[in-house]
Amino acid sequence: MSALTLPRFAVVGHPNKGKSSIVAALAQNDSVEISSRSGTTLQAAAFKIRVDDASYTLIDTPGFQRPRRALAWLNQHASSADQRREAIALFVSSDDCAAQFPDEVALLKPISEGAAILYVVDGSRPYNPDYEAEMEILRWCGQPSMALINPIESDAHIDTWQQALSQFFKVVRVFNPMLADRLRRDEILEAFAVIAPEWRTQIDLVRANYTQQDQIRIVDAGKLLAETLELLCSYQLNQQTLSKSQAEKLKPVLEARYFVEMRAIESAAHRRLKELFDYRNLDSEIIDLPIEGDLFDTEKWVVWGLNRQQLALTAAIAGAGTGAAFDVATGGSSLLIGATTGALLAGGGTWFGADKIARSKVMGLPLGGFEARHGPSANRNFPYVVTGRFLGLLEALQNRTHARRDILTITDSTLQDKIDTLQSHQRKALTAAFHRLSSQKVVDDLPNTLRPLLEAMSQMTFK
Amino acid sequence: MQENKDSLALRAISVMIALIAFILGLLASVAALSGDEYGRVNLLLSLFLFALLPAFGLLATAVFLSLGRRSGIAALLVELRVTPKRFAALLARQGGAAQRQRILFSLSQGWLLSFVAGNLLGFALMLLAMDISFVWRSTLLEASDLLPVLDFVAMPWSFWSAAQPSLEMLSQTQDFRLQGSPNDANYVGQWWRFLLAAQLCYSLSPRTLLWLIAKNRLTRKTETLSTDQNRKVSAENPISEIDRLAKSVTEIPVDSILFDLAHTPDSLLSDIGERLQVATIHRTPVDLHSQLQRVDYANSPALVVLVRSWEPPLAELADSLREELTAEQQSNLFIAPIDWVSAPQKNERLVEPQVAHTQEWRRFCASAVDCTHLSLYGAKP
Known part of the structure; x- marks a missing residue:
C-alpha cells in the first residue's frame, strides 16, 4: 500500500484550540510539542502511527492566521463550485500565496494531497462567526471531513458549536484530548472510518491492533514487574572487612546506600513502564519506597567470600572429585573409597581448619574476615508494597493521555480489590509467589503468576 | 556502579x-x-x-x-x-x-x-x-x-x-x-x-x-x-518566555474611536463605551480593513480595538492595522482583550482574562503593531 493511499488526517483549526493535544492523544506520543502560546506549530508535521502491520498518519498543522484574506483570494480564482478544488491546488502551489499566506498554505497542502480533515474548535467558548471563513475554505477542499469539539475548559457551548459545525461537516464529535482513554480514542478511529470509507479496512486493522497492543503491554508489564520484584526482594549490599567491629561500623553507610539503590531500582522500573506505554518525557513523583526492619548483619567469611559451611562443602566436592579419579583409575575396584575418603578428608579438614585459614595471609592479603551485609528485605508485605506502587503507576498510565504535560503523582493501587477479583487458584499462586520472594527464593514463571492480577486491574480500569 | x-x-x-x-x-x-x-x-x-x-x-x-x-x-x-x-x-x-x-x-x-x-x-x-x-x-x-x-x-x-x-x-x-x-x-x-x-x-x-x-x-x-535504558527522546526546546510585553494601561483619552471585534453583547458594549467615554463605536465590522480606511483620525485622539481575550491574535488583524495605520496612529492604538460571563436573567459582566491570554495579547501588541494593551477588567468605572 503506497503512502498516499494509507489513511491521512490533517488536524486543522484556529490557533491554540488544542490541535497538537489531539495529535498527541491520538498518536500516543508525548513528544508532540504542546504550548499554551499560539503559533507554536509553524509547519505541518506528520506523525505516522504504526500499530504492528497497520498504520495511519496524523498531520499537525499551523492554525489559520489569515482566513478571510485567503478566502477572498480563492473567491477571485474560482467563479463556480467546480473550480474550487483547482483554486485550492493553485493556492498551495503558488509562490505568492506561500509568501502572503504561509500558514494557510502549510495547512492546506496535505489536504490538497489527499488527507482527510479533522477540524478542531474549543467547545468551552461561545460560537464565533469569525470561524466561518476557515470552515468555508475547508469545504472548498472537498475532502472527507470531521469536526472535533474540544471542551478545553468546560462543555458550556458544545450545543451551539454542534449546530454550527453540522452545517459544514458530515460528522461532529466531542473529544477532550486531556481525558481521552482508549475507548474514546477508539470512537474517534471509528468515526474516521465513517468519513472515509475507503480507509475502513486499514482503520479497522489499526483498531484491532490497538486492542492486541493493550494485551501485549499487560504481558510486558507483568514481566517488568516480575523482574523488579525479584531484584528488589533479593537486593543485598555487602562489604568485607578484617574485623567484626569494622563491619559493624559500616552499618549506617550500607543502610543509606541500600535505601538509595533500592529506590533507584524502583525508579528505573517505573521509567521502563512509562516507556512501555510510550511516555518518554513524563515526570512523576511518588513517596519513598518504605523499607522496614533492621536488615543489617555481619558474618565471618573465609577465602573467596565463602563462609565455613560453604568452604567445607566446596572442599568436600573437590576432594570427592579427586578421589573419584583414583576410583576410575582402579577400574572401580576401590569401591568408591577414593571419593569418600577425599570428601571426608578435604571437607573435615577445611571445617576444622577454617579459622586458621581465615587468619592466614597469602602475599600479605588475609584469607578471611567479616562481611557486613544490608538486606535483603524479608518483610512478607514487601512484595505487596512494590506491586501496589507499580500497579498504581500502571493504572495512572492507562487513564492518562499523551496530551497531558503535568507531573504525574503516583499513588498506591488498592491491591486487595484486584486480588479479590482473582480466582482461588490464582490468588493462592500469587500468595505463594510473594511468600517465596520475601524468603529470597526463586519463583518459577513469576510473570505468568502476576498476569491475572494485571489483567484484573486493566479490566477494572476500563469498566 | x-x-x-x-x-x-x-x-x-x-x-x-x-x-x-x-x-x-x-x-x-x-x-x-x-x-x-x-x-x-x-x-x-x-x-x-x-x-x-x-x-x-x-x-x-x-x-x-x-x-x-x-x-x-x-x-x-x-x-x-x-x-x-x-x-x-x-x-x-x-x-x-x-x-x-x-x-x-x-x-x-x-x-x-x-x-x-x-x-x-x-x-x-x-x-x-x-x-x-x-x-x-x-x-x-x-x-x-x-x-x-x-x-x-x-x-x-x-x-x-x-x-x-x-x-x-x-x-x-x-x-x-x-x-x-x-x-x-x-x-x-x-x-x-x-x-x-x-x-x-x-x-x-x-x-x-x-x-x-x-x-x-x-x-x-x-x-x-x-x-x-539510555534511550531518551530529545525534547523540543521550549519557546523563549522572555519576549517583550507591551505596556498596559487602564485608561485612555476621551472621545476615542472604538472597534468591537469581540462580538460583545450589546449591554456590555454600551457599558464599556460609557466607561471609556468614546466618541464612536463600530460594531463587529465585517471588513476591518475598509472600516479603518473610513476613520477620521484627525478628530480622534486614540483608537480602541476590543477583542476576545481567549481567541489568539491572528496575523490578519496585524496585517490590517499595519497597512491602515501610520506609526503615529499605531502609538495611539489600544487593544483591549476582554472576557465575560453571561448569568441567566442578568446582564453580562466582565471577568478577568486569563493571565496566559493577556500575555499573548501583550506580546502581540509589542511585536506586531507596537501599540498599547488596555486592561478593562478592574478599571475604574
Missing part, C-alpha cells in the same frame, strides 16, 4: 569455578589414563569419560533447552542452594529471570568447556609422557558385538580413517587378566586417535559452539538492555 561491581564479582567467582573445573578435568584424564602396572588402560572406561559422559551432558542440555530452561542443571544447583550464597546473591541481582538464565547458561557452558580443556590437556600430557596400552575387557561381550557400537560412535569422523575402529583392532586389544599381556603392541597404542576424535566430536566442538552462542546472545541482550 553497583551493577559493574556485581558483574566483576560474578566474573571473578566464575573464573575461579572454571579453574577448578579445568583442574578436575585434567585430574580426571590423568586418573583415567594412569592404567595398571603394565600401563594398560581400560578402553571402555576411557570411552565412558571421553564420549559417553559428554554425550549425556549434551543430551541433558538439549532437553533443558527444549523445555525452555536454558540454565539447566546449573539453575537446579542454584535453586537447591548448593552453590555459595554469595554467587546466588550476585546472580539474583543480574536483571530479571530471563537475563539470569542467559548469564547462568553462558557461565555453565564456560565451566564445562574448561573441564573439557582440562580433559584434553591431561590426555595429551599422558600420551606424551606415558606408553599407554588401551585394552578392553568384558565377560559378556565379544569384539564383534562391540564393533557396531564403536562404529556408530565413530560415525561423525568417518572421514578420518586412522581414527576408525576395526574388528582386528578390537580382537587384538581384548585383554584377559589370566593370560598376562599377550596384546599386539601395534594395536594397543592406536586407540588414542579414536579417543581424541571422540573428545573433539562429543566434548570440545559442541561445548565451544554452545559457549560461543550463549556468550553472543548474552552480549547482544545486555547491549540492547543498556541501549533501552
Whole structure:
C-alpha cells in the first residue's frame, strides 16, 4: 500500500484550540510539542502511527492566521463550485500565496494531497462567526471531513458549536484530548472510518491492533514487574572487612546506600513502564519506597567470600572429585573409597581448619574476615508494597493521555480489590509467589503468576 | 556502579569455578589414563569419560533447552542452594529471570568447556609422557558385538580413517587378566586417535559452539538492555518566555474611536463605551480593513480595538492595522482583550482574562503593531 493511499488526517483549526493535544492523544506520543502560546506549530508535521502491520498518519498543522484574506483570494480564482478544488491546488502551489499566506498554505497542502480533515474548535467558548471563513475554505477542499469539539475548559457551548459545525461537516464529535482513554480514542478511529470509507479496512486493522497492543503491554508489564520484584526482594549490599567491629561500623553507610539503590531500582522500573506505554518525557513523583526492619548483619567469611559451611562443602566436592579419579583409575575396584575418603578428608579438614585459614595471609592479603551485609528485605508485605506502587503507576498510565504535560503523582493501587477479583487458584499462586520472594527464593514463571492480577486491574480500569 | 561491581564479582567467582573445573578435568584424564602396572588402560572406561559422559551432558542440555530452561542443571544447583550464597546473591541481582538464565547458561557452558580443556590437556600430557596400552575387557561381550557400537560412535569422523575402529583392532586389544599381556603392541597404542576424535566430536566442538552462542546472545541482550535504558527522546526546546510585553494601561483619552471585534453583547458594549467615554463605536465590522480606511483620525485622539481575550491574535488583524495605520496612529492604538460571563436573567459582566491570554495579547501588541494593551477588567468605572 503506497503512502498516499494509507489513511491521512490533517488536524486543522484556529490557533491554540488544542490541535497538537489531539495529535498527541491520538498518536500516543508525548513528544508532540504542546504550548499554551499560539503559533507554536509553524509547519505541518506528520506523525505516522504504526500499530504492528497497520498504520495511519496524523498531520499537525499551523492554525489559520489569515482566513478571510485567503478566502477572498480563492473567491477571485474560482467563479463556480467546480473550480474550487483547482483554486485550492493553485493556492498551495503558488509562490505568492506561500509568501502572503504561509500558514494557510502549510495547512492546506496535505489536504490538497489527499488527507482527510479533522477540524478542531474549543467547545468551552461561545460560537464565533469569525470561524466561518476557515470552515468555508475547508469545504472548498472537498475532502472527507470531521469536526472535533474540544471542551478545553468546560462543555458550556458544545450545543451551539454542534449546530454550527453540522452545517459544514458530515460528522461532529466531542473529544477532550486531556481525558481521552482508549475507548474514546477508539470512537474517534471509528468515526474516521465513517468519513472515509475507503480507509475502513486499514482503520479497522489499526483498531484491532490497538486492542492486541493493550494485551501485549499487560504481558510486558507483568514481566517488568516480575523482574523488579525479584531484584528488589533479593537486593543485598555487602562489604568485607578484617574485623567484626569494622563491619559493624559500616552499618549506617550500607543502610543509606541500600535505601538509595533500592529506590533507584524502583525508579528505573517505573521509567521502563512509562516507556512501555510510550511516555518518554513524563515526570512523576511518588513517596519513598518504605523499607522496614533492621536488615543489617555481619558474618565471618573465609577465602573467596565463602563462609565455613560453604568452604567445607566446596572442599568436600573437590576432594570427592579427586578421589573419584583414583576410583576410575582402579577400574572401580576401590569401591568408591577414593571419593569418600577425599570428601571426608578435604571437607573435615577445611571445617576444622577454617579459622586458621581465615587468619592466614597469602602475599600479605588475609584469607578471611567479616562481611557486613544490608538486606535483603524479608518483610512478607514487601512484595505487596512494590506491586501496589507499580500497579498504581500502571493504572495512572492507562487513564492518562499523551496530551497531558503535568507531573504525574503516583499513588498506591488498592491491591486487595484486584486480588479479590482473582480466582482461588490464582490468588493462592500469587500468595505463594510473594511468600517465596520475601524468603529470597526463586519463583518459577513469576510473570505468568502476576498476569491475572494485571489483567484484573486493566479490566477494572476500563469498566 | 553497583551493577559493574556485581558483574566483576560474578566474573571473578566464575573464573575461579572454571579453574577448578579445568583442574578436575585434567585430574580426571590423568586418573583415567594412569592404567595398571603394565600401563594398560581400560578402553571402555576411557570411552565412558571421553564420549559417553559428554554425550549425556549434551543430551541433558538439549532437553533443558527444549523445555525452555536454558540454565539447566546449573539453575537446579542454584535453586537447591548448593552453590555459595554469595554467587546466588550476585546472580539474583543480574536483571530479571530471563537475563539470569542467559548469564547462568553462558557461565555453565564456560565451566564445562574448561573441564573439557582440562580433559584434553591431561590426555595429551599422558600420551606424551606415558606408553599407554588401551585394552578392553568384558565377560559378556565379544569384539564383534562391540564393533557396531564403536562404529556408530565413530560415525561423525568417518572421514578420518586412522581414527576408525576395526574388528582386528578390537580382537587384538581384548585383554584377559589370566593370560598376562599377550596384546599386539601395534594395536594397543592406536586407540588414542579414536579417543581424541571422540573428545573433539562429543566434548570440545559442541561445548565451544554452545559457549560461543550463549556468550553472543548474552552480549547482544545486555547491549540492547543498556541501549533501552539510555534511550531518551530529545525534547523540543521550549519557546523563549522572555519576549517583550507591551505596556498596559487602564485608561485612555476621551472621545476615542472604538472597534468591537469581540462580538460583545450589546449591554456590555454600551457599558464599556460609557466607561471609556468614546466618541464612536463600530460594531463587529465585517471588513476591518475598509472600516479603518473610513476613520477620521484627525478628530480622534486614540483608537480602541476590543477583542476576545481567549481567541489568539491572528496575523490578519496585524496585517490590517499595519497597512491602515501610520506609526503615529499605531502609538495611539489600544487593544483591549476582554472576557465575560453571561448569568441567566442578568446582564453580562466582565471577568478577568486569563493571565496566559493577556500575555499573548501583550506580546502581540509589542511585536506586531507596537501599540498599547488596555486592561478593562478592574478599571475604574
